[in-house]
Amino acid sequence: MIDNLVFIRNAFSRYYSENIDRVEIPKSIENREFGFTLFKEGVMVRHKGFMKPEDLKDFIKKNIPSNVFYSAAYYSVPEAKMDEKGWLGSDLFFDIDADHIPTKCNKKHDVWTCRGCGLKGRGMTPDKCPTCGGESFDDKTWPCEICLETARSETIKLIDMLMNDFGFSPEEIKCSFSGHRGYHVQIESEGILDLDSDIRKEIVDYITGTGIDALLHGLEEVRDGKTRFLVGPSLDDFGWRGRIAKGTYEFLLAATENDLRNLGLKRKIIEKILSSRDEILESWKTSGPWNLVEGLGLDGWQKILQHSATFQSAKIDTVVTVDIHRLIRLPGTLHGKTGLLKVSFPVSRIEDFDPLKEALALKGEEVKVYVDEAPAFRLGDEIFGPFEKQSVTLPLPAAVFLLCKNAAKVID
Amino acid sequence: MDRAERRIVEALTSNPPEVSYNPYAYNEDIELLSFPVAIVLVAALANDYIKRRYALAEARRAYSLFKLENEEKIAEIAGKFGWKIRVINRQIGFIRFSFALHFIDYLKNAIAFHEKEWKLVNRMVHNGEVYLSKHDVARLLQEEVRRYIESKIDLSAEVKIPEEILKYVEKIRQICSEKIKETPLEPIPSGVVNDAFPPCIRELYEAIKSGRHVSHIGRFTLTAFLLNIGMDAESVINLFRSLADFNERITRYQIEHIAGERGSRTKYTSPKCDTLRTHGLCVGSDELCRRVKHPLTYYLRRTRALEKREKARVEE
Numbered sequence A: 001m002i003d004n005l006v007f008i009r010n011a012f013s014r015y016y017s018e019n020i021d022r023v024e025i026p027k028s029i030e031n032r033e034f035g036f037t038l039f040k041e042g043v044m045v046r047h048k049g050f051m052k053p054e055d056l057k058d059f060i061k062k063n064i065p066s067n068v069f070y071s072a073a074y075y076s077v078p079e080a081k082m083d084e085k086g087w088l089g090s091d092l093f094f095d096i097d098a099d100h101i102p103t104k105c106n107k108k109h110d111v112w113t114c115r116g117c118g119l120k121g122r123g124m125t126p127d128k129c130p131t132c133g134g135e136s137f138d139d140k141t142w143p144c145e146i147c148l149e150t151a152r153s154e155t156i157k158l159i160d161m162l163m164n165d166f167g168f169s170p171e172e173i174k175c176s177f178s179g180h181r182g183y184h185v186q187i188e189s190e191g192i193l194d195l196d197s198d199i200r201k202e203i204v205d206y207i208t209g210t211g212i213d214a215l216l217h218g219l220e221e222v223r224d225g226k227t228r229f230l231v232g233p234s235l236d237d238f239g240w241r242g243r244i245a246k247g248t249y250e251f252l253l254a255a256t257e258n259d260l261r262n263l264g265l266k267r268k269i270i271e272k273i274l275s276s277r278d279e280i281l282e283s284w285k286t287s288g289p290w291n292l293v294e295g296l297g298l299d300g301w302q303k304i305l306q307h308s309a310t311f312q313s314a315k316i317d318t319v320v321t322v323d324i325h326r327l328i329r330l331p332g333t334l335h336g337k338t339g340l341l342k343v344s345f346p347v348s349r350i351e352d353f354d355p356l357k358e359a360l361a362l363k364g365e366e367v368k369v370y371v372d373e374a375p376a377f378r379l380g381d382e383i384f385g386p387f388e389k390q391s392v393t394l395p396l397p398a399a400v401f402l403l404c405k406n407a408a409k410v411i412d
Numbered sequence B: 001m002d003r004a005e006r007r008i009v010e011a012l013t014s015n016p017p018e019v020s021y022n023p024y025a026y027n028e029d030i031e032l033l034s035f036p037v038a039i040v041l042v043a044a045l046a047n048d049y050i051k052r053r054y055a056l057a058e059a060r061r062a063y064s065l066f067k068l069e070n071e072e073k074i075a076e077i078a079g080k081f082g083w084k085i086r087v088i089n090r091q092i093g094f095i096r097f098s099f100a101l102h103f104i105d106y107l108k109n110a111i112a113f114h115e116k117e118w119k120l121v122n123r124m125v126h127n128g129e130v131y132l133s134k135h136d137v138a139r140l141l142q143e144e145v146r147r148y149i150e151s152k153i154d155l156s157a158e159v160k161i162p163e164e165i166l167k168y169v170e171k172i173r174q175i176c177s178e179k180i181k182e183t184p185l186e187p188i189p190s191g192v193v194n195d196a197f198p199p200c201i202r203e204l205y206e207a208i209k210s211g212r213h214v215s216h217i218g219r220f221t222l223t224a225f226l227l228n229i230g231m232d233a234e235s236v237i238n239l240f241r242s243l244a245d246f247n248e249r250i251t252r253y254q255i256e257h258i259a260g261e262r263g264s265r266t267k268y269t270s271p272k273c274d275t276l277r278t279h280g281l282c283v284g285s286d287e288l289c290r291r292v293k294h295p296l297t298y299y300l301r302r303t304r305a306l307e308k309r310e311k312a313r314v315e316e
């Protein structure tokens, strides 16, 4: 029987020997720190530096790392200890990963196993084992279509803000599929390199809608002589102002009685909102719905707007963007948890990009494996599984995928 | 020279600090020349308090001047500081926007203001620009001036100061001697009062104690907080013992690093509410939360309130 790791390493080795030029060399390679995990040791080797693209490529071909990372930051001495590297700047980097986002599939495909008693369960890993109280688990997470779609739609919202609000051009925005369950978005433009963590945090708060206040986005009460009336944002407003309006439009388009009750609105008002739904939707063409629902005043609208804003925010991993020393996966290299490629693509393709097709990179003969347990999964145009305690012959990428997930063994 | 001295003395004795502007008392040349001289004087005083106060005062003076200028002039001044700014004079809804400023120039200055209307997310941002009123821009420019002056005054630089000027330095130092006393930090009550933990810390504390998974930043927050309120490193390490992935050596290293006992001299302060909110660690706000900006402030107020209650009970 061949050891799983040896088998995966051979497949990775073949990819790197035939496709080393697909490894994308970051801008100013001599100022970047690199990090690797190796199959054998399973630990991270950090603080590596390379003067020339060839040096990096040779290193990868020789060591066949299971994962390759580089710093979003630029340093004068990338190989020095952390506080002696001399930070010169950092790209603006965003990570969107299904792990951090609630998804409709509820991660039912993910399996966790208690290290203490061996109990297995599905969905998000619990804090504590219900049987033995153990707190340590092995988990298998799967990139399902729903997870990937959720990550994509968050990425689309992010890109919309980067282009329309922050004014970055499509050429300045680099997109990639992470090789597992998410997307990476990166900006290397001159102006953003020296931004400190505090400023990046403000950008994060903008993108996640943290601290937003509807009253600062056009919702207010105006007096005209004796009459008082409400005004609010409209659909074609710029930035968050328009986004709040769109969010409110969409929320009221589909809101159920329950949704509205959760906002703490009174029954009478909820009834009125629901019965005048058409009128409300129609009103956006003119001055908006602000004065249409009797009894719904500034406070009530504020609740609706604040709630609606949450759907418009993009759920990025906040810690990653604020961290100006972060290591990120290098595009064109393989992900050790899947055998899929981290692959870059132009912003314009975000809608139609098929990660489970375009990240396929391994070539080789079919492999016979014994699968312990795996949900159905798609790679390319083929759907595999679900499998349970059975032997199957699979194309190399599918086999490696299961081996990387530790869900199968090679049979020769 | 006299005017330079007056500029500094004004900065230190007025409240809020501001340097006056009286075109009749001093002619323009003196106004212009006295500024660099004042900067040398402040540098020679080598006192951080004077430096900050002087920079603020000059900046406030600049602010009052900016407000009197028209849009074009303001844009011109801002341009001198390297700002990418345009005059737009545009009415949107009920607000009149006079300027569009590049978001990076905006953030570099607005970051110093903590009111929610200065948060970028509460601004009209379009195509890389933030839409602003004249008043907003004057306020941001004031901050730019303050930062600029502070950066010009290099306290560590060994400036050769002529005898002549030293006289002035001594004089200013005397005038301001009472002003310079550092305000002492609020004393932190001794003993850790668990009942006074703010909601965010309580949540993290409970999670760690019951061995639940806590993110890296969550662990950092809790550790720094506990150390800040005077828990000793040993007790903090013990707290982490119940974690599944507890590793004595690494935990000890990390905690002592935060405490500042090993390696670097840094002693970290736990993150403020705003940061915890960004990372989703702020768990709802109670009454007191709404009035504080830092979990440590929450803790201090609560301990004090608890102490009072204790006393009241004893006296009864």
Ligand code: SF4
Residues within 6 Å of the ligand: B198, B199, B200, B201, B272, B273, B274, B276, B277, B281, B282, B283, B284, B285, B286, B289, B290, B292, B293, B294, B295, B298
């Ligand atoms: S408001 Fe501040 S103190 Fe209160 S829970 Fe949030 S972070 Fe903690």
Ligand SMILES: [Zn+2]
Residues within 6 Å of the ligand: A114, A115, A116, A117, A118, A119, A129, A130, A131, A132, A133, A134
């Ligand atoms: Zn168990």
Ligand SMILES: [Zn+2]
Residues within 6 Å of the ligand: A103, A105, A106, A107, A108, A109, A143, A144, A145, A146, A147, A148
């Ligand atoms: Zn899923």
